[in-house]
Amino acid sequence: AQTVTQSQPEMSVQEAETVTLSCTYDTSENNYYLFWYKQPPSRQMILVIRQEAYKQQNATENRFSVNFQKAAKSFSLKISDSQLGDTAMYFCAFMKPQYNNNDMRFGAGTRLTVKP
Amino acid sequence: EPEVTQTPSHQVTQMGQEVILRCVPISNHLYFYWYRQILGQKVEFLVSFYNNEISEKSEIFDDQFSVERPDGSNFTLKIRSTKLEDSAMYFCASKASAASTDTQYFGPGTRLTVL
Numbered sequence: 001a002q003t004v005t006q007s008q009p010e011m012s013v014q015e016a017e018t019v020t021l022s023c024t025y026d027t028s029e030n031n032y033y034l035f036w037y038k039q040p041p042s043r044q045m046i047l048v049i050r051q052e053a054y055k056q057q058n059a060t061e062n063r064f065s066v067n068f069q070k071a072a073k074s075f076s077l078k079i080s081d082s083q084l085g086d087t088a089m090y091f092c093a094f095m096k097p098q099y100n101n102n103d104m105r106f107g108a109g110t111r112l113t114v115k116p
Numbered sequence: 117e118p119e120v121t122q123t124p125s126h127q128v129t130q131m132g133q134e135v136i137l138r139c140v141p142i143s144n145h146l147y148f149y150w151y152r153q154i155l156g157q158k159v160e161f162l163v164s165f166y167n168n169e170i171s172e173k174s175e176i177f178d179d180q181f182s183v184e185r186p187d188g189s190n191f192t193l194k195i196r197s198t199k200l201e202d203s204a205m206y207f208c209a210s211k212a213s214a215a216s217t218d219t220q221y222f223g224p225g226t227r228l229t230v231l
Contacts, residue, residue, distance in 0.1 A: 004158070033216060044120065045207070045222040091159060097216035103149060103172060104220060106159035 002027045002094050006107035013082045014115050020067075021077045021110045023092030029053075032096050034068065034075045035104070039089040048090070051075065082114045118142040120223035122208050128229045129198055137193045137226045139208030147211040148191045149220065150183065152176070152204040159207065165191065166214075198230045 003026045013019035025034070032053045037045040051059045051068050058066050063083075067076045079086055092107040121140045129135050141148050150162040164171040165183050182194045191210075195202055208223040 037222070042224070044224040047219050047221075050219070093159075095216070098172075103161040103164050103174075104151075104159075105161065106151075108156075108158040 002029070002032075002096065002105045004092055004094050004105050004107040006090075006092050006110050008110045009108070010111045010113070012113040012115055013079075015082055015084060017082055018078060018080045019082055019112065021079075021090050021092075021112065023075045023077070023107055025073050025075065025092070025094050027073070027094065027096070029096050032094060034066075035093040035095065036064070036066070036075075036077045037091045037093060037106075038086075039091065039109075040085075041088070045091065049077065079112075084114050084116060086112065087114045088112060118221075120208055120210055120221050122206075122223035122226050124226060125224065126227045126229070128231065131200055131230055132197050135195050135198055135228060137195075137206050137208075137228070139191045139193070139210075139223055140189050141191055141208065141210030142212075142221055143189070145210035145212050145221075147171075147214065148183075148185070149209040149211075150193045151207040151209065151222075153207065153225075154201075154204045162193070162206075195228075198228075200230050203228055203230045 005024045034051045036048040038048045039045045049061045063080045065078045089109045091109045093104045095104045123138045148165040153159045163173040163177045180196045205225045207225045209220040211218045211220045
């Protein structure tokens with residue numbers, strides 16, 4: 001079974017600074033997908049960034065980038081130039097591609113607060 | 117941008133009562149999911165649904181749970197006889213196709229409180 005671990009329940013960062021959220025996972029699969037989802041207060045989860053395990057290049061989306069270390073089974077999220085709107089719960093998730101089913105396994109989440 | 121919607125946002129019920137949580141997936145999506153998050157714990161997969169049948173379910177999804185797509189728009193989760201430990205946030209998600217590259221879109225969740 002796949003497990004996802006986020007070891008930082010809460011983090012804070014000053015506006016405009018950089019913060020890194022940690023995620024590790026455990027799997028015996030070779031092909032899989034990893035995700036970071038953001039859940040602002042009282043809002044739904046939205047996809048921030050995704051990484052395919054077969055791609056060596058780290059995914060980037062504007063101010064968001066990942067450090068994907070497949071051998072170490074680590075998938076950290078870096079947020080550059082943090083903004084107040086980045087305040088949210090961040091979930092790391094794992095998905096094993098399966099026909100007709102792509103259920104996701106989530107970590108416990110990291111609550112990020114961006115301070116002005 | 118299309119969104120997954122869920123109703124109600126908060127449901128309070130007595131132990132032993134039946135509850136139905138409702139979700140309206142994005143209109144052209146074909147794959148549907150329910151997840152739950154007990155307060156302070158991780159989001160857990162419950163069930164996936166495609167072509168009017170369950171594709172996969174977790175060990176959490178026992179006989180007390182059922183899902184249905186009663187019409188072309190709604191996707192419901194029923195808990196037949198609620199227990200205290202069913203108190204959680206329940207998230208619905210939908211996806212356009214079976215392609216692993218497709219994104220799952222999540223609803224805002226329904227907070228279920230069982231008293």
